[in-house]
Amino acid sequence: xxxxxxxxxxxxxxxxxxxxxxxxxxxxxxxxxxxxxxxxxxxxxxxxxxxxxxxxxxxxxxxxxxxxxxxxxxxxxxxxxxxxxxxxxxxxxxxxxxxxxxxxxxxxxxxxxxxxxxxxxxxxxxxxxxxxxxxxxxxxxxxxxxxxxxx
Numbered sequence: 001x002x003x004x005x006x007x008x009x010x011x012x013x014x015x016x017x018x019x020x021x022x023x024x025x026x027x028x029x030x031x032x033x034x035x036x037x038x039x040x041x042x043x044x045x046x047x048x049x050x051x052x053x054x055x056x057x058x059x060x061x062x063x064x065x066x067x068x069x070x071x072x073x074x075x076x077x078x079x080x081x082x083x084x085x086x087x088x089x090x091x092x093x094x095x096x097x098x099x100x101x102x103x104x105x106x107x108x109x110x111x112x113x114x115x116x117x118x119x120x121x122x123x124x125x126x127x128x129x130x131x132x133x134x135x136x137x138x139x140x141x142x143x144x145x146x147x148x149x150x151x
Contacts (some may be wrong), residue, residue, distance in 0.1 A: 005017045005018050005019065006018065007089075007091070007096070008022065008023065008090075008091070009023065009026075009058070009088065009089065009090050009091070010088070010089040010096065011076075011079075011086050011087075011088050011089075011102060011104075011129070012079065012084070012086030012087065013086075014072060014075055014076060014079070014086075016058070016060070019067045019068070019069070020062060020067045020068030020069035020071075020072060021060070021062060021069045021072035021073070022060045022061070022062070022069075023058040023059060023060035024059060024060055024061065025057075025058070025059040025060075026056065026057070026058055026059075027055075027056070027057040028054075028055075028056055028057075029053070029054065029055045029056075029057070030051075030052070030053075030054040030055075031051075031052035031053060031054075032048065032050075032051060032052055033048075033049045033050055033051070033052040034046040034047065034048055034049060035047045035049050053130060053131070054100070054130070054131035055128060055129065055130050055131070056088065056099070056102065056127075056128075056129040057126060057127070057128055057129075058125075058126065058127045058129065059124070059125070059126045059127075060124070060125055061122060061123065061124050061125070062122075062123050062125070063121065063122055063123075064119060064120070064121070064123065065115065065121050066121075069123070070119065070123070073107075073109060073123065073125060076104060076107055076127060077107055079104060080103075080104035080105070080106075080107050083103060084103070085101045085102065085103050085132050085135045086101065086102065086103075087100070087101055087102075088100060088101070088102045088129065099131075100131050101131065101132050101133065101134050101135065102129040102130060102131055102132065103129065103130055103132050104127055104128070104129055105128045105129070105130045106126075106127070106128040107125065107126070107127050107128075108125060108126045108127075109123055109124070109125045110123065110124040110125070111123050112124070
C-alpha cells in the first residue's frame with residue numbers, strides 16, 4: 001500500500017507531509033563570505049573566502065488532538081539535542097532533491113488552546129536548520145545506533 005500523502009521535505013527519517021507534520025513557510029538563506037581589505041588610496045578590495053552559512057527556516061502547525069504531530073516534534077527535538085546531522089530532501093512524488101546535510105540548531109514551539117494536560121490543541125513551530133559538511137561514518141554510526149538500541 002502506498003502513502004497518498006505527499007512528502008514536502010524529509011530530514012533523515014522525519015517526513016514533513018500535509019499531516020501530521022507539515023510546514024507552511026520555508027525561508028532558505030545562503031551567503032558567501034568575503035574578506036574586506038582596505039588599500040590606502042584605492043577602492044576597498046574584497047577577497048572571496050568561500051561559502052558562508054546556509055540555513056533553512058521551516059514554520060508549520062500541528063494539531064495533536066485531531067491530526068497528530070506531537071510525536072514528530074519530539075523526534076525533531078531529540079535529534080536537535082543529540083546534534084544529529086541528517087540528509088535534507090525536498091519534495092517527494094518519487095523524485096526528491098537533496099539539499100545536503102543539516103542539523104537542527106533551534107526548535108521553537110508555540111502552544112495555543114491549551115488542553116487539560118498542558119499541551120496546545122494547536123502547536124506552531126519554527127525549526128532552524130543549518131547546513132553542515134557530510135559527517136563521517138565514524139562520527140555518525142554511534143549516534144544512530146544509540147537511537148535504535150537504547151540502554
